[in-house]
Amino acid sequence: MDAADTIHNEWFPVANAANVTGNSMHPFQVLDQRYLLLCDSAGSVFVTVDTCPHRGARLSLGSFDGQRLQCAYHGWEFEAAGRCVHQPAHPDRTPSLSAALQPVSIREQYGLWWVCGGDEPKNIPTFAAFAEGRGTSLVMNAARVESSGPRIIENFLDQAHFPYIHADYLGQTPHTEIGRYGVDIVDGELHLTNCVVWQPNPGPRATKGGPVHYDYTVSHPYAATLTKVPSEHDGGELGGFSILLVASPITETSCDVWRVVKVADAGADLNAQRAFNRTIFDQDVPIVESQRPQRLPLSPQMEQHQPADAGSLAYRKWLLARGTHYGTVQIER
Ligand code: FES
Ligand SMILES: [Fe+2]
Incomplete structure (x- = not known):
């Protein structure tokens, strides 16, 4: 994609807010990138790239219990907000902060959840x-x-x-x-x-x-x-x-x-x-x-x-x- 393209800074709707309720995962794709929207057991909503930082497996193939997202490949566990909290091959080791999932900007408007993957988000459309x-x-x-x-x-x-x-x-x-x-x-x-x-x-x-x-x-x-x-x-x-x-x-x-x-x-x-x-x-x-x-x-x-x-x-x-x-x-x- 063209690096000068302002499309990266636009917001796009990805889910009907009425369908985003506790303990749910919603994989989606925008601008050729796969993402994952998580709604935790408290109803808070997070979006991250749907790719594990370990070996690039698709995170939505794993499981989410409303608290922790577990990758299907080697079982790494992440909080909904992104921090990596468990690597089963080394159960006594504290995972590095750099293993966290990177958050993506998200907003709710007009009954929809919107995401923006860019660093300088523009306006959500007026209505x-x-x-x-x-x-x-x-x-x-x-x-x-x-x-x-x-x-x-x-x-x-x-x-x-x-x-x-x-x-x-x-x-x-x-x-x-x-x-x-x-x-x-x-x-x-x-x-x-x-x-x-x-x-x-x-x-x-x-x-x-x-x-x-x-x-x-x-x-x-x-x-x-x-x-x-x-x-x-x-x-x-x-x-x-x-x-x-x-x-x-x-x-x-x-x-x-x-x-x-x-x-x-x-x-x-x-x-x-x-x-x-x-x-x-x-x-x-x-x-x-x-x-x-x-x-x-x-x-x-x-x-x-x-x-x-x-x-x-x-x-x-x-x-x-x-x-x-x-x-x-x-x-x-
Ligand atoms: S690829 Fe996700 S834990 Fe290894
Ligand atoms: Fe028409």
């Missing part, structure tokens, strides 16, 4: 709607997508595909035209505003098709939020919702995609929300996995463009400014 008092939220199960994070995010920002890939759900021919929308950088975030698409069923109380208004925010190279702005077409305030989508890169061209959905209607049927979001996402996956190259081309001359792509071109520029190389490709100059 303004999550903190707003009214409404309710749900965390979708992660979905594996065989493509780069930037291809996945660009698809999430794109509306011109709605009448085709999401026909009769998020769009419908002949209502295919995409008007001008706002593209601005605000405090280092990319904002796409007043994105209007015609939908056959614009909201929970709609009786006929009409325009729907979306705003998007990008504050992290592998994440974006979509907010549906309620209007008179969909029955007012209760039709609003916001989705945070984050692609956690397993490798450069394979991601676990996490989504947190916040709906304005506190009484919304969350199972129906979950099913609808899964349907829409499943429609996108075959197209995104078919895109070549899998890594997002950042040089404008590598693909053809149309005016509706203003947001995706701004996103590509934003990635360059952020110093994100992982998951992208450029023409060398």
